[in-house]
Amino acid sequence: MKKVILLVALIFATSCQTNTKAQNEKAIAHQIPEKEVFSNEQLQDFETAYFASGCFWCVEAIFESVKGVKEVVSGYSGGKEANPTYEDVGYGRTTHAEAVEVYYDPQQISFLALVQVFFGSHDPTSLNRQGPDRGPQYRSIAFYKNENEKKVIEQYLELLESSNVYDRPIVTEVTKFDTFWKAEEYHQDFERKNPNNSYVRAVSIPRLNRFKENFREYLKEEAH
Template sequence: MKIMLQKLMPLALALLTISCHSKPKNDKMAETVVSKTEETKTEKQKKDLSQFETAYFASGCFWCVEAIYESVEGVEEVISGYSGGKEKNPTYKQVSYGKTTHAEAVEVYYDPKVVSFETLVTVFFGSHDPTTLNRQGPDRGAQYRSIAFYKNDSEKQIIEAFIKGLEEAEVYPSKIVTQVKRFKKFYKAEDYHQDYEKLNPGNRYVQQVSVPRLNRFKERFPQLLKKEAH
């Protein structure tokens, strides 16, 4: 625990004129995105995830968070979506423009024999700045707030103990504003958001925000990575 805490440092992204929004620039590009998205959708539909546990986190743009968790050993699949709010069946347009009480979130399918929930919490705090209220990097608004969801009392205790450890170790100069919320409902995002970083390497946001954020995480926690992620 102490080793992990020592590796956690505040993350600071320069304010950019880009954000977690994207549209294909032309019809040809749009066709390519749709084609790749359909392939990814088919691959994910073939997977049997019933044997895995699930965990839910929100820490900014879900394109970034999905890529980070997919690099972790023991994680089988990560789905981008929306959670933490009260509206039913929210859309990306509604959430991304702050028209709902939901946050962009991820659903993590993991093997508890390989990676523990506490390690997933370590990944959560080690890959974003939990002290910025309703903001992560260039993305602003409650839809990008920091939330660690729990499904039972054990998970809640793990999250709260981790936060307490960070505060006692004074890892961050500012107060941690992460919400600790009981998980209620997760809504899967539109298909084109799934594996977005991997399928859209030329996207400006991906190049300037998502990939650097993923690489910083990899540098801090090489021991948590899948072999192919090194």
Template sequence: MKLIKLNSLLFLCLFSISCQSSTKKQTSTVATDGTSSKVELKKTPQDLSKYETAYFASGCFWCVEAVFESVKGVKEAVSGYSGGIEKNPTYQQVGAGNTSHAEAVMVYYDPKIVSFETLVRVFFGSQDPTQYNGQGPDIGAQYRSIAFYKNDEEKEIIERYIKQLEDKEIYSKPIVTQVAPFDKFWKAEDYHQDYEKRNPNNPYVKNVSIPRLKRFQKKYPELLKDNVH
């Protein structure tokens, strides 16, 4: 009985540390001892026109962005919102469940290095596709799992991979990931971009995002960029 209570308490504590718990824009703060609550990463503008794009949603976009940016052939991942009908959604609206959008990422990738099929493998391998309307401690339709497709070929690749997972009985529960046509991607506010890298001491990042990234990297070391450990 004590074990059950302890597990319940742990879950409640983790649940309180959610992707939506940090909604205020943060300023850079770097301590003299080298530790920081926020690390400022300045990026020069990139020409991404030569790259292909793919779109995925599987929980907090801080986590998903970090996962895809660690993969060989991925040039950039951008956090944003997709899957809904509302125009110009904000983080406060989406995070509160007041839109039909989900937190999503736009992945810029080089198809000569990484295929769309491999990105689909990354997508499913870095989440629990059996969790309905949520991912980990983040609960709600805004955190649902969606694999977006831009054409029939991408749709076929996604559906074929799902069938492979089901045939191999990888999961004990049904896969509930949505397979949906891509319509529109709305880029999230600037302070969400590279959030995990810039906020390594954020409680959610430390307890949820980084462990999720490390689990993926341990599972698929052959897919990682050379500078990723």
């Protein structure tokens, strides 16, 4: 029982919004895994998809592990304010949510598969909260860029609901995509570069491992 209490205390003592830039830059990784790098010009050859499901450090790492995904960018979307900052979004001073921009090859993975990854890697019944992170900036959003993507999301939602996958109603927002604002550079690839960060160890890595356990068929070879 004592171990359980200590674990809960550790998780709730850390959160995506409590890490300052200075703290983040002090987090040192003993070995940063290699990652294929694409230029902005090369990225234009791929499709994009946008999702929000809690702290973007966690969400970025999850989609980075999926085959067919070429790049994932952490940022902000779903709100009205221009040029949002981490401090403003993280402390709920905007209408944005922490979100990710996913570049993917549709010849290797479909938009439907990405939607499945999205729903399968977080709790879509949790309103304005994921894990220890609370507030509308951590709400669940599936963005669509066109009517076909909207149809894919809505049909999958209907399937989840009709199959009674969850005990509670799904609260995910299905929202027309408008603008994505890239987060500050120190947030990019945060989990990969900072495996010893307290939040990463207590929240991000366990969340990633749960996803890997349930979606083995979607993983890149190096992610197994």
